Amino acid sequence: MTIEATPVTTEQQLAAAESMIALLQEDFADLGLSAEDRGWRTMSTELDREFSRDGLDAITRNCAVMAIASPIIKRGLLLRIGYIWGQGVEVAARAGESAPQDVNAVVKAFWDDPANQAAFTSAQAQEENERALGVDGNFFLAFFPNPLNGATTVRSVPFAEVRDVILNPEDRDDPWFYLRTYSAQIAEPGYAPGSTRLRRETRRVLHPAVGFRPKLRPKTIDGVPVQWDQPILHVAVNRLDGMKFGVPDVYAALPWARAYEGFLTDWAQLVKALSKFAWRLTGDRASKARRAAQTLAAALPSAAGLPGTASDAGQVAAYGPGASLEAIPKTGATIDSDSGRPLAAMAAAGLGLPVTMLLADPGTTGARAVAETLDRPLIQEMNARRTLWGAVISTVLDYVVDQSVRAPRGALRGTVVLDTFTRREVVTLAGDVERTLEVDWPPIDKMDPLKLVTALVEASGTEVLPKPWLLKALLKALGEKDVDEIVDALTDDEGNWIDPDANAGDAAVQAFRRGDDPARVVDREEVDDEDEA
Structure with a gap:
């Protein structure tokens, strides 16, 4: 059998060549995309490994060493702490000050408690907590409420102990638990009669996030005990979307x-x-x-004898x-x-x-x-960190007020209702009292005190601004520390101004015109006179 070859025309050869060129171009394009994908995958893998929990441990160790040994990093952290916390902060509750719903008394008791000053409210604690954000990028605060009277004590938790954050499976912005691993020292009887030995034991516990209190609260989850009475508040900075933990402030520097x-x-x-x-x-x-x-x-x-010479x-x-x-x-x-x-x-x-x-x-x-x-960007950045801490302080004080309501012998009264949608408890003060927690920061870039006092004096002449507000602003301009005490001494239980030069009769008449009980004002005047005597 004879097979005859079909002759190939020039047009067919050109078409075949163009088809081969197009195929090669597609292959080269696929290779380029494949190489690009591998590059991005490599970068993504490096990112995941760098900011994994173990990777953050290495980062925070380096940051801690540099915060101590590097003059640049040490001074940078001290400057940030000075700008944010150097002038202090004032907290108060402006609602429910009349008995028996004195919310401000509960707030002040928590803020002035020596145990809480050691971990959160003192100047030293605030410096350490700000440095924790700079070195660790994370700050954890554990709450220990008294189940009888609701008095709350707080303690900071080292970042190295919090190993994971368990999130709501349907909402990654809703943390449920924090897995904490720590080493405890156990005292137990020794081998010899009457002796005692110490033993190290590693423990793993789960702490609920502040505000997460579902109706069903199991004692253990996957064999890990749950400390329902010791919730944790997590503060993270420089955190990208989807990250569980923050990144230290000094990492980029x-x-x-x-x-x-x-x-x-x-x-x-x-x-x-x-x-x-x-x-x-x-x-x-x-x-x-x-x-x-x-x-x-x-x-x-x-x-050899000259200073600084070899x-x-x-x-x-x-x-x-x-x-x-x-x-x-x-x-x-x-x-x-x-x-x-x-x-x-x-x-x-x-x-x-x-x-x-x-x-x-x-x-x-x-x-x-x-x-x-101080340039404007610096002021705005420091104010942004102040705003963050202000939100943290408000969350802490809200929890303190809630525990005082929840405890059977707490100083406050109210109702506790479980929101079935958010799975969080809602605490409402009795008597339709709205809690208003104020966190007041002094301005970073202070105005000249003389100009400020002059402006306040001119503003007082308009008789538009309330006198308690003017007194508070004037005391702050003069650098007075006990502003609230002085304002309370010159106002009644409802926050109304009491003229220090007026007698009890004038104060009673003013109270009657406002629709208040004049006897309350007179009784207060008598109590003040007895205190002075």
């Missing part, structure tokens, strides 16, 4: 702080190397040059014919310490601070006013 400190170290070594030899002596024989060098060195003044600086380099010693040419090279200022600026940017403040130096072209002026 770490590499630049190391680079700047390395630059300064190299600069110091270079200056020391350049200052080692100050004289060059040559001779026809090396031995003759060395003897001349010894004679010259003995005649030169010694630098004893080997300013030496004489002596050598014979055929040898030479010279420094590497420095023409066009910049070896001054200010050359590393851009590195310090990057570290300052990572901390959200101006480089002039971070280095405590306005620079060669700056002035003192430049170093002391």
Whole structure:
């Protein structure tokens, strides 16, 4: 059988070639996309590993070391703490101050409790908690309410102990539990009669999130005990969407702080190397040059006794014919310490601070006013962190008030209703009392006190602003610490102004005109007179 080949025309060859080219272009495009996908997958894997729970442990350890050992990181954290907490904060409850619903008394009792000052309300605790956000990126506060009277004690929980966050399976923004792993020291009877030995034991417990209190509360979940009476409040910063934990404030500044400190170290070594030899002596024989060098060195003044100088600086380099010693040419090279200022600026940017403040130096072209002026972005960033802490304080105080209502012998009365949709309890104070928790921060960029007092005096002449508000603003402008005590002494139980120069009869008449009970005002005047006596 004979098979005849069909001749291929030129048009068919061109069509086949174009088809092959198109196929190759698609293959190359697929290869490019595949390589790009692998690159993104690699970056995603690195991100997951870097910010996993174990990865965060390594990050926080580095941040903790740098917060202690690095002058740049240490000063940056202290500056942030000073801007945010340096002027203090005032808290008060403005609703329900009349007996028996004195919400402010419950708030003040919690805030002034020495146990709570150790962990949350004192200046030292506030500094430590802000530093925890800078070094760990996370702050955990555990609550321990008294089941009888509702008095609440708080304690901070180390970030290293909280290993996982269990979220609502249908809402990742709704935390339910925090898995805590910690080491406890157990005292138990020893082998010898009457002796005691200590043993370390690792424990795993689950703490509910503040506000999460479902109707069914099992004692254990997957064999892990649940501490329903010890909820935890989690504060996280620099957290991306979908992340369970925050990232430290100093994390972005770490590499630049190391680079700047390395630059300064190299600069110091270079200056020391350049200052080692100050004289060059040559001779026809090396031995003759060395003897001349010894004679010259003995005649030169010694630098060993000068502060900040090394004893080997300013030496004489002596050598014979055929040898030479010279420094590497420095023409066009910049070896001054200010050359590393851009590195310090990057570290300052990572901390959200101006480089002039971070280095405590306005620079060669700056002035003192430049170093002391707070720019608008810095004020806004510090105020944003204040707002975060204000929300935390409000959440803590809300919980304290709720526990006082829930406890059988608590100072407050109200109702507790379970919201079936959110699975959270809603506490309402009796008597339709609306709680208003105020967190008052002094302004970061303070106004001139003289100008502020002048403005308040002029405002008082309008007789529009209430006198208690004007008194409070005036006391703050003058730097008074006990503002609330002074205002309470000059107002009645309802917060109305009492003229200190008026007698009891005038106060009773004013109360009658307002529709209040005049007897209450008179009784208060009599009590004040007895206290003074």
